[in-house]
Amino acid sequence: SWRASSAPCCGARGSPLRSRRSGRSSGASGAGSSSRRVDERAGLPPGGRLLLLAVVGAMVITALLFQLARMQLVETEPLGPQRDGRVLRIEDVDAPRGLILDRDGNTLVRNVPELVLVLIPGDIPRVPAVETTVLRAIESELGIPYANLEALLALGREAPDAFAPLPIRRGIEEREAIRLRAALSDVPGVAVQMRTVRVYEGGDLYGRILGHVGALPAEEVEHYLEAGYALDARVGLSGVELEHEEALRGLLGRRLVSATPAGRVLEVLAEQPPTPGADLVLTIDPELQRAAIDALTRAVGQALPEPQPGDPPDRPEPLAVGAAVVLDVRSGDLLALASLPTVDAGIFSGGGIDADAFVALLEDARRPLVDRSFAEVNAPGSIFKPIVGVAALEEGIATPETRIVSTGAITVADEFNPDVSYVFRDWTVHGSLDFAAGLARSSDVYYYYLAGGYEEDGRTIFEGLGPSGVASYARAFGLGSPTGVDLPGEAAGIVPDPGWKREAIGEPWFLGDTYTFGIGQGYLAVTPLQMAVAAAALANGGDVLVPRVVGATRSTEGVRRLPPTVASRIPAGSDAIAVVADALRIAADPGGTAVDGEPEGMAIAGKTGTAEFGIAHADGTYDTHAWYLGWAPYEDPEVAVVVYLEHGIGSRNAAPVAREILEAYAVSERRVESSPRGAP
Structure with a gap:
């Protein structure tokens, strides 16, 4: 595990002023x-x-430095004309944005220089005739509509810093820059400056994880300006770039310059250098990430359901989508966070994504910009049963010896009309089952009993946990609220109970709701990442970890590795957890429902899940989600794995994906590593 001390948010403004x-x-x-x-x-x-x-x-020099220090406390303005006609003023110096590295120290996100033509409103006299001359000159050289330039100037006039450069055109070629400098040399408030843009590497391995930067969001401009950003700043808008903005941004520097009245800098008199942003080292293992993406890609196509004659016309087309999560159960480090379809990180490089390409992503029915591993929720099916099992053992509802007979279904009378009854089916006839067999064989009837109990002819045959009991343990494992992963847009999911149903749907809670809740269906909705955190808690003895994709930072203060963060402990003793873990080991052994998830030569714990959803087919059946949850090795666990496919059967479609991922992990050299190589 990559354990360490806490990371700096960003370097402090520490360099003293120095005169050139x-x-x-x-x-x-x-x-x-x-x-x-x-x-x-x-x-x-x-x-x-x-x-x-x-x-x-x-x-x-002291006077100059005093002026520089004074200007840090007030709005930027010219210090006034000097005897030779020059103007002294304070300018911001951009801080280099921190890099993003993979766990081996290879650069995934870097800064590259670009030439930008900028408008500096403060250098343009507030004289209508002069403003018109400046804007017409730019319009003539670049063909930009006058109205657009007028709006840009007005925006700059209203900004706290009138001398903050506003980009007019980015990505100018060197030859074009020379031409523009010559053509606009006598035009005040126009300059060609060197800036940097972000370049994203890694292809489809890290697309949504890395995120991208862009101009200040219109609805948050005031917030950013109050936080010390320049009007033309580029800020994180998604992924790590957004979530770790404070660490990556660095701190602006300042410099005292002598300039012509038109704004052309003649000399730098004093400078306070900027503080570069911190570099971030990801926890993602590129080999495991590739194995997860490739295995998912093969599986989702094979799992798509065939249409049936007479299907309702409003049934949506099935989507070849899915997700997979690999989590270090000791540290919370995310070794793989895969979601289909993938997005190539490179499309956000340079000036940003092409407008047509972005529209295509938005219109894609598969919603490629949504990371299904943590931003979309679905019913988990039977991979939820281990949580119900722990609750039943801990609360004394069941023991390892508790036997329940599954004849393939149970019949329950309507709570308000005893002449009406409902049938709740098992997926097969299991016969008499003890606790381990009930979980290993994934008997629905067994878990109907554990969750909701059972009555016959007015007599209580079995006392269940009840909806509040199931919900309490579900929340204790981290369901129903964000995990705290260091990525934006995480979904909280739903852990239902009678109060939730009354408020959200306006209906009372029925016994049938408890039965479906107990087998991971009904209103319960989770993300694959939440289930990976729950699996890790079972594997590590009860710690509910906060997952993360950034494992270390590297700044002017040195390299610091992040320590694991434990959000909470599940309210269960080691005995209850051990009984459930042993049942999951049996499930992954030959003859068990999860056996197709076990790699050769490695004993694991595993559980499959299949959850109905959507609109019924003509024959009354439903499409199903396919799930797999497990950890490896079974003894001394290292990683938890969760697989989700939009369509399919857990044992048939999701389990083989988990096996391929664990096979890649089993042969990886990283099993002996304790920290990312990029963070020594």
Whole structure:
């Protein structure tokens, strides 16, 4: 596990001001005698002239630095014209944005320079005729509509910093930059500046994880300006770029410059350098991530259901989508976070994604911009049963020896009309089952009993947990609320109970709701990541971990690895967890329902799930989601794995995906690593 101390959010503004004029030599050593004679004629003691020059120079530099410090406390404005017509002013110096590295230290997101033509409103006199001349000159050279330039100037006039450069055109070629500098040399408030843009590597491995940067969102401009951002800043808009904005952004520097009245910088007099943003090291294992994506890609196509004659016309087309999560059960490090369809990170490089490409992503029915591993919820089916099992054991509802007979279904009378009854079916006839067999064989009837109990002829045959009992343990395992993963857009999911149903749907809770809740269906809705956190809690003895994709930071203060974060402990003892774990080991062994998820030569714990959803086919059957939950190795667990397919059967379609991922993990050198290589 990659355990470490906490990471800095960002470097502090620490570098003292330094003058670029203060390092000049005082002259050759041979000039000492002539200096002394001049000192004597002026009535100064020997060496006094040099001392006087040093004092005067220090006073000048101090005055400049005082002006720079003063300008850090007030709005940016010119310090006023000097005797030679020059203007002194303070300018912001952009901080290099932090890099994003993979766990081996390879750069995934980097900064590359680009030339940008900018408008500096503060350098344009507030004279209508001058403003018109400036904007017409730009319009003539670039063909940008005058109205657009007028709006940009008005925006800059209203900004707290009138001298903040506003981009007019990005990505200018060197030859074009030379032409524009010459053509607009006498036009105030227009300049060609060097900026940086982000370039994203890694293809489809990290697309949604890395995220992207862009201009300040219109609805949040005021918030960013109050936080010290420039109007033309590029900020994180999704993924790690957004979630770790504070660490990546760095801190602006300042410099005191001498400029012409038109705004052309002539000299830098003093400078406070910026503090670069921190570099981030991801936890994602590229080999496991690739194995997960490839295995999912093969599986989702094979799992698509065939249409049936007479199907309702409003049945949506099946989607070849899915997700997989691999989580280190000791640290919370996410080793794989895969979601189909994938997105190539490179489409956000440079100036950003092409408008047509972005529209295509938005219109894609598969919703490729949504990460199904943590931002979409679905019913988990039978992979929820281990949580119900722990609750039943811990609350004394069941023991390892508790036997329940499954004849393939139970019949329950209507709570308000005893002449009406309902049938709740098992997926097969199991016969008499003890606790381990009930979970290993995934008997629905067994879990109807554990969740809702059973009555016959008015007599209580079995006392169940009840909806509140099931809901309490579901929440204790982290369901129904975000896991806290360091990525934006996480879904909370739903853990239902009578109060929730009354408020959300306006209906009372029925016994049948408890039965379906107990087998992971009905109103229960989870993300694959939430179920991976729950599996990790079973594997590590009860710790509900906060998952993460960033495992270390690297800044001017050094490299710091993040320690694991434990959100809570499940309210269950080791005995209850051990009984459930043993049943999941049996399920993954030959003859068990989860056997197709076990890689050769490695004993694991596993559980499949199949959950109905959608609109019924003509024959009354429903499409199903396919799930797999497990951890490996069974002894001394290292990783939890959860697989979700939009369509399919857990044992037939999701289990083989888990096996391929665990096979890749089993042969990986990373099993012996304790931290990302990028964070020594």
